[in-house]
Every structure is written in structure tokens, then in C-alpha cells.
Amino acid sequence: MCNRRSYSKTSQWRTKGAAGKNHGRVGLGIAWYQTASQVNPGWPFPCARSLPKRRRLRAEIARYLRQARGVACTPDEIVIAAGTQLLIQQLCCLFGLDGRAVAIEEPGYNGVRIVFQHLGFAVTPIPLEEDGIDVEALEASGARLVYITPSHQEPSGMVMPYAKRIRLLQWVARTGVYIVEDDYDGEFRYRGKPIPSLQGLDTEGRGVYLGTFSKSLLPSIRISYMVLPPALMDVWRERMSPYDQSASRIHQETLALFMKSGEWERHIRKMRTVYRKKHQAMLNALHAVMGGHIRIMGQDAGLSVTVEVYSDKTAEELTAAAASAGIRVYPTAPKWFRPPQNRLPAFQFGFGGLSVEEMDAGLRLLYEVWKPYMHSCI
Ligand SMILES: Cc1ncc(COP(=O)(O)O)c(C=O)c1O
CATH class of the missing domain: 3.40.640.10 (Type I PLP-dependent aspartate aminotransferase-like (Major domain))
Structure with missing residues (x-):
């Protein structure tokens, strides 16, 4: 387990001793474990x-x-x-x-x-x-x-x-x-x-x-x-x-x-509400911290937000810069069959396992690292 801070696509900012504390599937609660105990293995x-x-x-x-x-x-x-x-x-x-x-x-x-x-x-x-x-x-x-x-x-x-x-x-x-x-x-x-x-x-x-x-x-x-x-x-x-x-x-x-x-439907309803709030919080944090330097892509769905970063650096270079500060980010580059030459670097920011405070703190830290390389949308 990483003891530096890291930003994981689907889970959480990790800080020493805090891993797992804020797991994204908190909504699962004890219902799953109680159900599992009814199954005789x-x-x-x-x-x-x-x-x-x-x-x-x-x-x-x-x-x-x-x-x-x-x-x-x-x-x-x-x-x-x-x-x-x-x-x-x-x-x-x-x-x-x-x-x-x-x-x-x-x-x-x-x-x-x-x-x-x-x-x-x-x-x-x-x-x-x-x-x-x-x-x-x-x-x-x-x-x-x-x-x-x-x-x-x-x-x-x-x-x-x-x-x-x-x-x-x-x-x-x-x-x-x-x-x-x-x-x-x-x-x-x-x-x-x-x-x-x-x-x-x-x-x-x-x-x-x-x-x-x-x-x-x-x-x-x-x-x-x-x-x-x-x-x-x-x-x-x-x-x-x-x-x-x-x-x-x-x-x-x-x-x-x-x-x-009926636990499954309860779980989905609950998680939809939780993730809706987190999704909005992630959009708010992105706008507040990096707005003007990024373009948010996609629509209101899923567990991550994809952003293009206005930068002359490549996704690889921005990923390396983030890593040097102990931050792990997830570029979309591997998802291209034929990676294009002249596209802005893009990243997926997962929010499933993050608290609102962690999103904000994480993005601020990342912004400090990326700021010298970012420019504004003209
Ligand atoms: C497009 C897509 N399909 C499916 C999955 C999940 O795959 P699995 O069912 O193997 O966990 C993912 C996970 O990231 C995905 O991005």
C-alpha cells in the first residue's frame, strides 16, 4: 500500500494510515455480509x-x-x-x-x-x-x-x-x-x-x-x-x-x-444518490480549482469525470509530473488504438471512493504541480 498520497481512478486519495477509511462502497454496509452468511459454502x-x-x-x-x-x-x-x-x-x-x-x-x-x-x-x-x-x-x-x-x-x-x-x-x-x-x-x-x-x-x-x-x-x-x-x-x-x-x-x-x-435495489438507490452528490462535488472542485485550464468532457453519468487539460505537455509528461509529487493520475491515452498526435492530454478522475474534502485537497495538490504547464482556454 502506497504511503504517499496517490490519486486512484476508482478509489481514493491515499495517505498513510488512512487507506480504506473512506471506501466508495460504504453503502453496501452489513447487508452483503449478512446475506453471505446465509449461504452454506x-x-x-x-x-x-x-x-x-x-x-x-x-x-x-x-x-x-x-x-x-x-x-x-x-x-x-x-x-x-x-x-x-x-x-x-x-x-x-x-x-x-x-x-x-x-x-x-x-x-x-x-x-x-x-x-x-x-x-x-x-x-x-x-x-x-x-x-x-x-x-x-x-x-x-x-x-x-x-x-x-x-x-x-x-x-x-x-x-x-x-x-x-x-x-x-x-x-x-x-x-x-x-x-x-x-x-x-x-x-x-x-x-x-x-x-x-x-x-x-x-x-x-x-x-x-x-x-x-x-x-x-x-x-x-x-x-x-x-x-x-x-x-x-x-x-x-x-x-x-x-x-x-x-x-x-x-x-x-x-x-x-x-x-x-430487495437489498440490491436499496443499495443501487442509495449509491445513485451518493454518487450523484460526489459527481457534482467533483465537477464543482474541478471548476473551482482548475477551471479555465481544463475542458470537462462527457455527460452526467458514471463514476469518473474525464477532462482535457490545456497544456503543451503530453499526457505522459503530466502523468510523470504528478507521480513526482506522489500523485497517481489516469490518462486516457491507453484507450486509443492509434494515439493521435495533436490532441490535448486527457485524464479520468474517479470519485467513487473520495470524500468531498479529499477531492478538493487532491485537485489542489495536483493543480500546484501542473500549474506551470497549464495554459488557459483561448
Ligand atoms: C468499459 C468497461 N467495461 C467493463 C468494465 C468492468 O469489467 P469487469 O466486469 O471485468 O470488472 C470496465 C471497468 O473498468 C469498463 O471500463
């Missing part, structure tokens, strides 16, 4: 393949997704795995290599791009517009599969509006392309009406929906899931069911009970 705990028990978490996820995210699904269309990367790996196996490209957002989530690359898929980066992926460029790409984060673009933070979702789905309907929608933090939208998931709007059975409990609950329980359209689900059952073992059965069972008891 010893014999006769059901074997990994016990069907009725395996279905319990899927049933809860399906119920939640239908209600909260407008996802059209049954429990039998849900695949659970210990992480988004493992789900993408399974999708890659389902699709197989045929030389055609997978389209991704540029910039986009490198954790997923790397899996496509490792498995030999040709990756085509598609530029972003102000409201998400450029549909015309996507059409021109000839891709057979597209992976996107429409509800909170990673890392730029924009939310794809309804009209653009429909345009995207019209292209899907015309071409028969599959669209993989990663709704990794869709629970946390702070303003505006909820926009239904692409999967819920898709009438062609071409939408794959990805979700995770890493942002909404705990990254360490490693439970993520995907909803497959019926045709793909049939293939998955035929070929991939032995892969259905990666996520801990004990955590799955705990989570199923936690959701069934």
Missing part, C-alpha cells in the same frame, strides 16, 4: 452444475435488467462469467475468425480491445462524434461485429441519445451485423430520462448486452454477465457450456439472495 452445497440453483442468479438478473435497463431477456439467455474479458473471449469463440473486422470506438475500452487482438481478430477503430460512435464511418468499415459503450462512452463519457441508437439499429437491421453493448455502469446516470438499452430497442435479435457488478457493487466479487440473442444462445449451449464455471458459485448464490431480498 460446505457440503451439501450444490455442485457447480446444479441447475435450479444456477438459474437463481440469472432469474434475478433478468428481472432487474427488464425493469431497470429495458433489456428483453429470460434467465436462460444469460451467461455469467468472472469478468468482461472472459465474456468477450467466449463471444470470440462463438463468432470465430473469418477475416472480417470487429469495430470498436476510438478511443474505447482497451480491456476489451486487447482480447480481440490477442485472439487474432482484425480491429477497426471508429471515430467518435459529440454523441457517440460515427455511424457513417461504421457503415463504411464493413465490420461484422461492433463493440460499444453507448450509455457512458469509455473514456469520453458521452451518452448516446435515443435517435442515434435508432440509426445504429437501422444499420444493424440492414446488414445483419451483431452489436455488443457494454453497459458497465448504466446504473449511474444522474440527469435526464433513462435511455433504454440498445438490446431492448433491437428488433432483429442482433444485440448482445454486457453488464457487470464491478461498478455497482464490488469489483472483487468478479461477477459479470451477458445476454445473448436466441440464435447465439443456441450456439453457446452447444459449444460453450463447459465455460460456465468461472465465477464463484458462493458469490453467485449470495448475490442471488441479495437481489431477491
Whole structure:
């Protein structure tokens, strides 16, 4: 554990002795641990393949997704795995290599791009517009599969509006392309009406929906899931069911009970309020401390705020300057497939585990370090 101050993307300023004191998931309280104690991890705990028990978490996820995210699904269309990367790996196996490209957002989530690359898929980066992926460029790409984060673009933070979702789905309907929608933090939208998931709007059975409990609950329980359209689900059952073992059965069972008891919805409501306040506090602190030297990107969603810094230094140089003062910052540079030459350096500032005071103090410290390198927006 770092004993200097550090700014962590998803958690906290760390100072000696204070780590963990202000953990972001304080809202989880004791409800999770009480629920876990109801799960018997010893014999006769059901074997990994016990069907009725395996279905319990899927049933809860399906119920939640239908209600909260407008996802059209049954429990039998849900695949659970210990992480988004493992789900993408399974999708890659389902699709197989045929030389055609997978389209991704540029910039986009490198954790997923790397899996496509490792498995030999040709990756085509598609530029972003102000409201998400450029549909015309996507059409021109000839891709057979597209992976996107429409509800909170990673890392730029924009939310794809309804009209653009429909345009995207019209292209899907015309071409028969599959669209993989990663709704990794869709629970946390702070303003505006909820926009239904692409999967819920898709009438062609071409939408794959990805979700995770890493942002909404705990990254360490490693439970993520995907909803497959019926045709793909049939293939998955035929070929991939032995892969259905990666996520801990004990955590799955705990989570199923936690959701069934109503604790999950209570937790989400509470955390949405907590994060809404923290999100606003982060915006206030950024404006107060660095306003005029930064451009805040994205919209009111998620657990981090992305900013471009008006500076002639590169993201690497600013990261190194911050590190020399014991501050860790998270540049968006690794999220580019082809990093551009002439863009302003951009960073993601997480606020999940920070108190308002810590955000303010942290940003002030960072500003002291970066001030000599920053200029104003002209
Ligand atoms: C776009 C995106 N998807 C998914 C995840 C979460 O992945 P996992 O379910 O493997 O924890 C993250 C985490 O940072 C993310 O940024």
C-alpha cells in the first residue's frame, strides 16, 4: 500500500494510515455480509452444475435488467462469467475468425480491445462524434461485429441519445451485423430520462448486452454477465457450456439472495444518490480549482469525470509530473488504438471512493504541480 498520497481512478486519495477509511462502497454496509452468511459454502452445497440453483442468479438478473435497463431477456439467455474479458473471449469463440473486422470506438475500452487482438481478430477503430460512435464511418468499415459503450462512452463519457441508437439499429437491421453493448455502469446516470438499452430497442435479435457488478457493487466479487440473442444462445449451449464455471458459485448464490431480498435495489438507490452528490462535488472542485485550464468532457453519468487539460505537455509528461509529487493520475491515452498526435492530454478522475474534502485537497495538490504547464482556454 502506497504511503504517499496517490490519486486512484476508482478509489481514493491515499495517505498513510488512512487507506480504506473512506471506501466508495460504504453503502453496501452489513447487508452483503449478512446475506453471505446465509449461504452454506460446505457440503451439501450444490455442485457447480446444479441447475435450479444456477438459474437463481440469472432469474434475478433478468428481472432487474427488464425493469431497470429495458433489456428483453429470460434467465436462460444469460451467461455469467468472472469478468468482461472472459465474456468477450467466449463471444470470440462463438463468432470465430473469418477475416472480417470487429469495430470498436476510438478511443474505447482497451480491456476489451486487447482480447480481440490477442485472439487474432482484425480491429477497426471508429471515430467518435459529440454523441457517440460515427455511424457513417461504421457503415463504411464493413465490420461484422461492433463493440460499444453507448450509455457512458469509455473514456469520453458521452451518452448516446435515443435517435442515434435508432440509426445504429437501422444499420444493424440492414446488414445483419451483431452489436455488443457494454453497459458497465448504466446504473449511474444522474440527469435526464433513462435511455433504454440498445438490446431492448433491437428488433432483429442482433444485440448482445454486457453488464457487470464491478461498478455497482464490488469489483472483487468478479461477477459479470451477458445476454445473448436466441440464435447465439443456441450456439453457446452447444459449444460453450463447459465455460460456465468461472465465477464463484458462493458469490453467485449470495448475490442471488441479495437481489431477491430487495437489498440490491436499496443499495443501487442509495449509491445513485451518493454518487450523484460526489459527481457534482467533483465537477464543482474541478471548476473551482482548475477551471479555465481544463475542458470537462462527457455527460452526467458514471463514476469518473474525464477532462482535457490545456497544456503543451503530453499526457505522459503530466502523468510523470504528478507521480513526482506522489500523485497517481489516469490518462486516457491507453484507450486509443492509434494515439493521435495533436490532441490535448486527457485524464479520468474517479470519485467513487473520495470524500468531498479529499477531492478538493487532491485537485489542489495536483493543480500546484501542473500549474506551470497549464495554459488557459483561448
Ligand atoms: C468499459 C468497461 N467495461 C467493463 C468494465 C468492468 O469489467 P469487469 O466486469 O471485468 O470488472 C470496465 C471497468 O473498468 C469498463 O471500463
